[in-house]
Amino acid sequence: MGKDVIIACDFDSAEKTFAFLDRFTGRKPFVKIGMELYYAEGPAIVRAIKERGHKIFLDLKLHDIPNTVKKAMAVLSRLDVDMTNLHAGGTRPMMEAALEGLTRPDGTRPLLIAVTQLTSTDEETMHRDLLVTGKMEDVVMHYASCAATAGLDGVVCSPREAEAVHARCGRTFLTVTPGVRFADGDVGDQKRVMTPAEAKRIGSDYIVVGRPITAAADPCAAYERCVAEFCD
Numbered sequence: 001m002g003k004d005v006i007i008a009c010d011f012d013s014a015e016k017t018f019a020f021l022d023r024f025t026g027r028k029p030f031v032k033i034g035m036e037l038y039y040a041e042g043p044a045i046v047r048a049i050k051e052r053g054h055k056i057f058l059d060l061k062l063h064d065i066p067n068t069v070k071k072a073m074a075v076l077s078r079l080d081v082d083m084t085n086l087h088a089g090g091t092r093p094m095m096e097a098a099l100e101g102l103t104r105p106d107g108t109r110p111l112l113i114a115v116t117q118l119t120s121t122d123e124e125t126m127h128r129d130l131l132v133t134g135k136m137e138d139v140v141m142h143y144a145s146c147a148a149t150a151g152l153d154g155v156v157c158s159p160r161e162a163e164a165v166h167a168r169c170g171r172t173f174l175t176v177t178p179g180v181r182f183a184d185g186d187v188g189d190q191k192r193v194m195t196p197a198e199a200k201r202i203g204s205d206y207i208v209v210g211r212p213i214t215a216a217a218d219p220c221a222a223y224e225r226c227v228a229e230f231c232d
């Protein structure tokens with residue numbers, strides 16, 4: 001898979017999601033379905049978006065005992081998504097079990113990406129609440145390295161970490177990066193942002209873009225602008 005723009009479809013109903021996707025007449029963007037939409041509509045929404053011809057990143061961030069995650073991944077794999085994820089904090093045995101569950105009888109499977117430390121967790125909170133000591137960037141790199149050793153395909157990380165992740169885990173280890181904003185756009189609640197062009201320069205493999213596209217007056221034009229800056 002090459003570089004691509006993934007639209008975060010953070011809607012609370014199928015109706016709103018389809019109204020949004022209906023606006024894309026020429027293209028079938030890669031879309032991310034997160035907890036909000038999945039818990040609202042269940043697996044039917046995944047099948048419906050797939051039937052419309054979109055690639056899907058199912059962002060449910062699994063984290064449980066290895067056997068439970070393995071079985072859940074086997075079910076998600078049957079939904080025929082293109083990419084899904086889990087928390088690297090579930091440890092290597094959980095990530096290995098997830099890969100096993102995700103692999104279909106014919107040997108194919110969706111890409112499996114690990115979340116390292118959430119970007120909502122700062123270093124002080126990580127020390128205080130999780131008792132994970134050390135620098136945030138070292139912890140993120142360690143989690144990425146564990147994910148690579150477990151055989152995963154990449155990590156979700158800040159675009160600012162993409163270069164270091166590639167240096168540590170190899171150029172083919174994927175970096176999926178949210179926190180993207182246009183140079184002249186609203187930052188919103190994201191703290192450390194980058195433009196699509198900067199994310200491209202720094203080597204992100206996929207950018208995940210929500211509100212700059214979903215809340216734009218012309219979402220198709222905003223999407224095309226992302227593609228032009230990031231992919232072309």
Ligand code: C5P
Nearest residue numbers: 008010118119178179208209210211212
């Ligand atoms: O609207 P916005 O572009 O900020 O959306 C970013 C998307 O990426 C959201 O779905 C958000 O949950 C997700 N995400 C993130 N930061 C992470 C992991 C996921 O913003 N560290």
